[in-house]
Amino acid sequence: MIKLESAHIEEVRGIRSLDIDFHKGTFAISGPNGSGKSGVIDAIEFGLTGQIGRLTGRGTKGLSVSEHGPHVDKTKFPDAAFVELRLYLPSLGKSATITRKVSSPNKPKIVPGDVDVKAVLAEVADHPEITLSRREILRFILVEPTKRSEEIQTILKLDDVGQTRSALNAAHNKLQVTQRTGAAQVQSTRDALQLHLQIPTLRAEDLWEAVNKRRKLLALPEMAELTADSKLDAGLASAAKVPEFNKQSALRDLNAPERVNDFAAPGVMNLLCRAAVFERSLSPSMAG
Amino acid sequence: MSTVHKQIAEKFLARLAEFKEMDAEKIEQLRALLAENKKVKAEDFLKIFSLPAGGDIK
Numbered sequence: 001m002i003k004l005e006s007a008h009i010e011e012v013r014g015i016r017s018l019d020i021d022f023h024k025g026t027f028a029i030s031g032p033n034g035s036g037k038s039g040v041i042d043a044i045e046f047g048l049t050g051q052i053g054r055l056t057g058r059g060t061k062g063l064s065v066s067e068h069g070p071h072v073d074k075t076k077f078p079d080a081a082f083v084e085l086r087l088y089l090p091s092l093g094k095s096a097t098i099t100r101k102v103s104s105p106n107k108p109k110i111v112p113g114d115v116d117v118k119a120v121l122a123e124v125a126d127h128p129e130i131t132l133s134r135r136e137i138l139r140f141i142l143v144e145p146t147k148r149s150e151e152i153q154t155i156l157k158l159d160d161v162g163q164t165r166s167a168l169n170a171a172h173n174k175l176q177v178t179q180r181t182g183a184a185q186v187q188s189t190r191d192a193l194q195l196h197l198q199i200p201t202l203r204a205e206d207l208w209e210a211v212n213k214r215r216k217l218l219a220l221p222e223m224a225e226l227t228a229d230s231k232l233d234a235g236l237a238s239a240a241k242v243p244e245f246n247k248q249s250a251l252r253d254l255n256a257p258e259r260v261n262d263f264a265a266p267g268v269m270n271l272l273c274r275a276a277v278f279e280r281s282l283s284p285s286m287a288g
Numbered sequence: 289m290s291t292v293h294k295q296i297a298e299k300f301l302a303r304l305a306e307f308k309e310m311d312a313e314k315i316e317q318l319r320a321l322l323a324e325n326k327k328v329k330a331e332d333f334l335k336i337f338s339l340p341a342g343g344d345i346k
Contacts, residue, residue, distance in 0.1 A: 174334060
């Protein structure tokens, strides 16, 4: 827990220059609409975390601290917009000053720069849920019951959890599809390889033996070892080459059935005649 | 990263570490990614969990 001693706000949101003394106490800010009450909260949040909650989250697309953090007259000079907070850290019994510029929200100047002081302030910066805006409270009240849990996530600045969960689910689904497709492809490739090589398993020894047997037949050098990157048809120059079309050979192949028919016809006729004779020889005995 | 977010991430990584199949290096990459405080996309996880190309000959 930290306590605010004082704040100096300059050119942030609707505030030109403002000094507030909090005396480490609990405080309330009141004033008419548009007087800059929320601007004070934004400035304190910015000073502590480097972020402004009202400029992030749902419905704030296009808004950013760098463009919308400085006073409207200083949007071109974000260096002029800064917050200086004097804090008391009860856990350390120390006071410290943190100064944060809109131009470099992630590089606050911390005095004294003690390691323990910096550690406490770094932890605070990691907790943007320290502020709760009126808009967030109203949204929680008005939201329909089924979406209330989502709203609590938003209020506690846990939107990132939901976002990370969605990303994980999407990655899981994509990986599952890829894994299924890959497994089916691997299985079919393994089956085809086993079938072609006529080997019972895809153990390296079996595969190596079968491949080398065929390579020997093709007068190719034997493979010394088999690795995942080995190319089984290495050295076979025409492995990927499609044979050229030979018209004469194709015409010979087309005529071949006719010649077979001519050759086979007498034999078939002879066979049919003999079958008829055999059938006739059976008929009397069957009749008897 | 909020405390709850951090706790969820730590628990998630601890559960992952219980799986023997999970590579410790991948868990560390995942830890670094989640700690980056940026909006994580599915592609970021895919990069970590996609295996390098290789065969399954044993």
